Amino acid sequence: MxxxxxxxxxxxxxxxxxxxxxxxxxxxxxxIQKECFPPPFPSDLWWTKDQLASHLRHFPKGAICAEVDGILAGSITTLIVDYNGEDHTWNEITDNGSIGTHQTFGNVLYVVDISVRPKFRGTGVGRLLMQSLFHLVVELKLEAVLGGSRMPGYEKVKDHMTPEKYLAEIITGSYKDPVVSFLMKTGRTPVKLLPNYLDDPESANYGVLMEWKNPFLEKSQ
Structure with a gap:
């Protein structure tokens, strides 16, 4: 690509x-990972060179970056899985970020990570990276883009609001979450909460499963 x-x-x-x-x-x-996910985000969840090499071995088409004047502004990493609606953790579905769980003949494109350098946020780089996945899903004739989102804004209200209520408030627009709201603007839809999705104190370890369905699938078939 x-x-x-x-x-x-x-x-x-x-x-x-x-x-x-x-x-x-x-x-x-x-x-980029270090800039995007500073403490208290666990540093052991930043990419390693072994993980990145594994991405290229298993699914190079799904390893995508944005470049501006020779500098990387952001990246997005994916794998293909055969998904039937079951709850899961980030580690389980991504093989701890190494995507050894990639299934060539799966049904959805799963987002492992999206990162945009802070100085490029608000310019459309993140949206463009997400759009590249929509193109890839259509090209590969998959059912959807799927992935668990962090909800770091929950940290500010978690003492008096349940995760379910927080997500409902995001959907109605009463709250804006830095990650969930951004992904909604790119076209992805919240599906459900995933407990214990990731070691992420800001999100109280929750993830939000978010989806973009391929509207061209029947036509392409």
Whole structure:
């Protein structure tokens, strides 16, 4: 995959290239993780070079980055799984981030991680990365993009609000979550809460399963 598009920062256009990442990008990909997920997010959940190499072995098409003037602005990593609605943890479905659970003949594209460098947030880089997955799902004739989202905004209200109530308030627009609300803006829909999804104190270890259904599947078949 490779294509370029102009995005805007303070009304000034800049060219962004979406492409598959390679082993030459590993140092930058790890640096992006450190910028995007500072403490208290567990540092042992940042990418390692072994994990990134595993992504390229198992599913190079699903290893995607955004490049601006030779610098990586963000990345998104996926695998294909055969999903039937069961609850799961991030570690279980992604093989601890190494995607050894990739199933070539599965039915959905599962998002392992999306990271956008803070200085590029609000420019459309994250949305463009997500759109690249929609293109990939259509190309591969899969049913959906699926993935568990963090809900880091829950930390501010968790002493007086249940996770179920918090998610309901996000859906109605009463609350805005930095991650869940962003993904909703890209076209993904909250499906359900996943308890003990990830070691993530800000989200009280919950994930929000979010989906984008392939609207072209019947036509393509």
């Amino acid at each position: 490779q294509f370029s598009q102009y995005l805007f920062y303070k009304d000034l256009p800049f060219k962004t290239t979406i492409r598959n990442y390679t082993n030459n990008d590993f140092d930058q990909l790890i640096a």
